[in-house]
Amino acid sequence: MTSQACIRIDHLTFCRGERKIFDDLCMEIPKGSIVGLMGPSGTGKTTLLRLMSGQLTPDTGKVFFDDDEVTALSRAELYRVRKKMGMLFQSNALFTNLSVFDNVAYPLRERPDLSDALIRDIVLMKLQAVGLRGARDLMPSDLSGGMARRVALARAIAMDPELILYDEPFTGQDPISVGMIIKLMRLLNKSAGMTSIIVSHDIDITLNLADYIFVIADGKIIGKGKPADLVNDANEQVKQFLKGLPDGPVPFHYPAKEYISDLMGED
């Protein structure tokens, strides 16, 4: 593994039942970079994040984080490695029985070396960064979708992880919040050297933000490169996806029999 890679995926194959999600996938995420993962819905981008963090185990192939082979670690070793990771879940995954403050403080309280006073300061700084310091006493049920997302973001960055996995970070955000999140991601990347992997369908934002982009479809990487190079990619699938064209090699419809004969009830 190259010393510059934060995540390396080696010939990974992963199936759900009969369906092959990834077929011999290889990928390298450089340290300290912002990497975008894009592709049509259902191609397994969230699944890939879960494979990277060891929440899922591939059928074949290996996943490396720094020098650790995530796919071969024991539970205790995996927890040691995960202390260096943060993840923003698509569903936010906030603890519904805890306040905003306690949600952000949750990972910090797992560290016995941090005093209550220090934890309080860190939580307030993270909440300030996402603009929700004033909402510290609210419960998750009191938050709007966008606010809950920002609380989840504050919790994901609470431990200042080396790697952060963002699953649809811009969903449900107003333009001001999107701008703030982009600014925060860039700041974390530049000042703390954090590696960020972003799964997003927001093409313009991801092209502007990411240093490097992978486009995934049909279980494979169909395009990769710097945003400027990717925009000029000759691959028809990549072109269709980036331009949002309904017709092209990437099918909009899930595989099914012919439409008219289906309507007519023919076998």
Next chain:
Amino acid sequence: MYPVDRIRALGAAGLHFIERVGDAGLVLFGAIFKKPNLRKSLPLLIQQIYVVGFLSLPIIIVAGSFIGMVLALQGYNILDKFAASEELGPLVALSVARELGPVVTGLLFAGRAGSSLTAEIGLMKATDQLSSMELMAVDPLQRVIAPRFWAGFYSLPLLTIIFSMFAIFGAYGVGVSWIGLDEGSFWSNMQASVDFRIDIVNGVIKSIVFGFFTTWIAVYQGYACVPTSEGISRATTRTVVFSSLVILGLDFVLTAMMMGGW
């Protein structure tokens, strides 16, 4: 379907059942056979005892009182025919301490607390709360499953004792205060007939076993449920059905063992 297909389906179902039992065993092992962090675990355990045990008190007290009252009415009508109405105290105390206390409390506990444990854990799974714990290097088996399991395990025997007490008070209310039986013979006959080791301790042992299995089923069903609305609903139903059947089946086995003088 050919007979061979039926046999194959039966075998597959059997294997699936064994697999689930093994999986449930692993979940329980992961939850309770690891060194707990007392600073974190103790407050969670106390909180869960409050939720699972204390909040079950109203239904246990009301059910216990009414069952004692009904038992006294029915018992008096029969005993009176044989001019043995002064034996009402022993009848109620023995019925409640040996059988009705552990079994009815177990069934009520499965319906009230077991279903709520399954639904809560299932919803935590469906909303990725368990996954987010894993990502924060926190073991959900220890942080979510273990305190709930121990809370159920400790609460059920205590609830059983409270149920039995209120059932006896209910019977006293009907038998002595309403029907007019002699208070002294009600209590003294009860004291003379009930053996602490054979009746009380055996009843508590039953409730400990029921507490173990009922809570195990509840936490496992939540942890292993399909994380959808329908999946949680099915898991909750399974908790109540499986717990009830296990309580009734084990009650027979334990009673047979206890009567055999083990």
